[in-house]
Amino acid sequence: MEINNMQSSFVLKTNDLHSQKVLKTPAQAEASFKAAFKDALNNVNQLQQESGQKTQQLVTGQIDDLHEVMIAGQKASVTLQATVEVRNKVIEAYQEIMRMQV
Template identity: 45%
Template sequence: MRTGGIDSSQIQAMIAQLKAHATRPQAAPPVVQTEPTVAKVNFADALKNSLDAVNASQVKASTMGKQFSSGDDSVSLSDVMVSMQKASINFQATVQVRNKLVTAYHEIMNMQV
């Protein structure tokens, strides 16, 4: 039987698909955490890790400079200069953080209790 351009068998097939979809078990809704879990970071470990990274960048720059000056063709001048600039910026940032820490320490020590 044909109704309005759509065959009744197509309608029945569509209804069957809708019923099959409706009877499928629904997935559980995602669990929403009300409090975000934040990993605790030890300040001493974070400071040590950052100082180790600065030291590693300086050692790498120094090694690349020595390789370039000894005539190693695998190291280009631009790579040496970029590495040295990165090491310099890392060191300057570390010095600024140290200065801020020293200033904060002095402010805390001068507080009236």
């Protein structure tokens, strides 16, 4: 049985940390964040669709391996929960910034 490494789309790799020491303009930072967030959402969507397809294949009898279907479902669930938590933190940070007095 092969165990695949599951990585979150929101985790920065060490190479990314070293390359981001260069100061960016707000527009560049916005574009970078937007691209990272879009990639993460696409990854979540892909895992959700894959889980749905494997479930459908199990129901129709095309797949006999229940473990594969359950693992795909759990991957999709964990990435969706992580995405929701990141969204909650972003909203919380935005609300905190809006409460600041200038």
